[in-house]
Amino acid sequence: MNETLRRTWPAVLVAVVALLYMWIGLTAHGWDRILGLAGGPVLLAALAAAHRSVPGAMALLAAGSLPLAVTTWWSIATPLLAVLALLLGWFAIRNLGRPQGSTASVTSLESRP
Secondary structure (H helix, E strand, O other), X not given: OOHHHHHHHHHHHHHHHHHHHHHHHHXXXXXXXXXXXXXXXXXXXXXXXXXXXHHHHHHHHHHHHHHHHHHOOXXXXXXXXXXXXXHHHXXXXXXXXXOOHHHHHHHHHHOOO
């Protein structure tokens, strides 16, 4: 697996979870609709903020995933999506928050004879 794919696949999976959150929001009613439709873009904003501030991105990740899961605790789908968003988002933010050359310089030193 190359470095670019390793760094971006968790972010792509978080984007898929964000789309699922918005889909749940479209089919829900009341506060669940608002939280679902708002949670998806906040999850995407967490990925965008990872380059600037890792703690800020983690806060956005929690703010985007937890409210819908808490209000629909009786369901299996939304708490599971929240756990997936938090786990995958943690990996994505950790990978995106790192400078690009941080792992490439270590591997290039190891490959020298």
